[in-house]
Amino acid sequence: MTQFNDTELTAAVIKSFEQTPNSRARFLLQELVKSLHDYVRKTDLSFEEWDTAIGFLTRTGQKCTDIRQxxxxxxxxxxxxxxxxxxxxxxxxxxxxxxxxxxxxxxxxxxxxxxxxxxxxxxxxxxxxxxxxxxxxxxxxxxxxxxxxxxxxxxxxxxxxxxxxxxxxxxxxxxxxxxxxxxxxxxxxxxxxxxxxxxxxxxxxxxxxxxxxxxxxxxxxxxxxxxxxxxxxxxxxxxxxxxxxxxxxxxxxxxxxxxxxxxxxxxxxxxxxxxxxxxxxxxxxxxxxxxxxxxxxxxxxxxx
The missing domain is CATH 2.60.130.10 (Aromatic compound dioxygenase)
Structure with a gap:
């Protein structure tokens, strides 16, 4: 089984998008992965903090309606x-x-x-x-x-x-x-x-x-x-x-x-x-x- 450290994991995720047919979509996804992974590393993000962020984004989506975004x-x-x-x-x-x-x-x-x-x-x-x-x-x-x-x-x-x-x-x-x-x-x-x-x-x-x-x-x-x-x-x-x-x-x-x-x-x-x-x-x-x-x-x- 392949095991990744934090740097190798980022490289593997970026590589996973290499077959994306649309070049612009590929670029955007890979750059997003880089930025998100850098943020996690720079902040030493905890499990509790990431769970809070996911909960916040979930509630944000649930608040959206046809007339409110x-x-x-x-x-x-x-x-x-x-x-x-x-x-x-x-x-x-x-x-x-x-x-x-x-x-x-x-x-x-x-x-x-x-x-x-x-x-x-x-x-x-x-x-x-x-x-x-x-x-x-x-x-x-x-x-x-x-x-x-x-x-x-x-x-x-x-x-x-x-x-x-x-x-x-x-x-x-x-x-x-x-x-x-x-x-x-x-x-x-x-x-x-x-x-x-x-x-x-x-x-x-x-x-x-x-x-x-x-x-x-x-x-x-x-x-x-x-x-x-x-x-x-x-x-x-x-x-x-x-x-x-x-x-x-x-x-x-x-x-x-x-x-x-x-x-x-x-x-x-x-x-x-x-x-x-x-x-x-x-x-x-x-x-x-x-x-x-x-x-x-x-x-x-x-x-x-």
């Missing part, structure tokens, strides 16, 4: 999501910066007319969002689908609410840019909020004395044909957590000033019911192919 949340708080984003978007060439998709994107949104109030049934300070999509030279791009979604005044996404299945979406929609590349909508000013702390990832954050907060932001997914998909946030300037986002997603370029206004009409000429806020942001997309990735756990990824 705890593994994405784990990737986010460990900075892996932003690291994958960084290595895949090293050269932006003037294109708008990217950031994490997050665990609350639920797939394609319903196309909604410009000017709609996507948070009409929610309390909160009113906000008008006006935006534009262009190429790197400033040419407006028409007919571009843009998905938007954000949390409510209590810090919850609609998919976190028990009523989501019956009430449908809120504070999320899809807009299609006009001939000048523009779209606009009404909503409420988003607030900073904690990531879910009722699962293993949130419990880990609390037990390690990290705060669970994300600064206020609106998610955007810009999917122009012939251009790289743009997954990003626009953050509200001045938020107290702007420099300590629990998922490390803030970039200076993505911070927008949200002005408080008292004008009797909003930019589209329709009356305002009282004070309101204005968010303005322009997205620049980079030529390229492909579609935006489907969220994990959806049929698109299950079939992949």
């Amino acid at each position: 705890e593994f994405i949340l784990l990737s986010d708080v460990l900075g892996v999501s932003m690291l994958v984003d960084a290595v895949n978007h090293r050269d932006r060439d003037g294109a708008t910066e990217t950031t994490v998709l997050g665990p609350f994107y639920v797939g394609e949104h319903k196309v909604t007319p410009h000017g709609s109030d996507i948070s009409a049934d929610l309390s909160g300070e009113r906000m008008f969002v006006q935006s534009r999509v262009t190429d790197l030279g400033g040419k407006p791009l028409a007919g571009v689908p843009v998905d938007v979604w954000h949390a409510d005044q209590d810090g919850f996404y609609d998919s976190q609410r028990p009523s989501y299945a019956t009430d449908g979406p809120s504070s999320r929609a899809r807009f299609v840019t006009d001939a000048d590349g523009r779209f606009h909508f009404r909503t409420i000013v988003p607030c900073s909020y904690p990531i879910p702390t009722d699962g293993p990832v949130g419990q880990m954050i609390m037990q390690t004395n990290r705060h669970p907060m994300r600064p206020a932001h609106v998610h955007f997914l810009v999917n122009a044909r012939g251009y790289e998909p743009l997954i990003t946030h626009v953050f509200v300037e001045g938020d107290k957590y702007i420099d300590s986002d629990v998922v490390f997603g803030v970039k200076d370029e993505l911070i927008a000033r949200v002005e408080k206004r008292t004008d009797p009409v909003m930019p589209d000429g329709k009356p305002a019911d009282g004070p309101w806020h204005l968010m303005t942001y322009e997205f620049h997309v980079k030529p390229g192919g492909g579609l935006a990735p489907a969220p994990l756990g959806t049929k698109a990824t299950e079939d992949a």
Whole structure:
């Protein structure tokens, strides 16, 4: 019977993957083995610690549902999501910066007319969002689908609410840019909020004395044909957590000033019911192919 010491064991496991037909899969698996085995050796990992890690990962998987992805949340708080984003978007060439998709994107949104109030049934300070999509030279791009979604005044996404299945979406929609590349909508000013702390990832954050907060932001997914998909946030300037986002997603370029206004009409000429806020942001997309990735756990990824 062959016996291995710790170094020989690693070499044997790496060798076991040498017949993997896909060269990229072979490379990824072998590098994963190297990193995992190095971690065990460097930390002198105990049986109890490894059992705890397996239990944590098991609970993480058990927490996942069709509308909640705890593994994405784990990737986010460990900075892996932003690291994958960084290595895949090293050269932006003037294109708008990217950031994490997050665990609350639920797939394609319903196309909604410009000017709609996507948070009409929610309390909160009113906000008008006006935006534009262009190429790197400033040419407006028409007919571009843009998905938007954000949390409510209590810090919850609609998919976190028990009523989501019956009430449908809120504070999320899809807009299609006009001939000048523009779209606009009404909503409420988003607030900073904690990531879910009722699962293993949130419990880990609390037990390690990290705060669970994300600064206020609106998610955007810009999917122009012939251009790289743009997954990003626009953050509200001045938020107290702007420099300590629990998922490390803030970039200076993505911070927008949200002005408080008292004008009797909003930019589209329709009356305002009282004070309101204005968010303005322009997205620049980079030529390229492909579609935006489907969220994990959806049929698109299950079939992949």
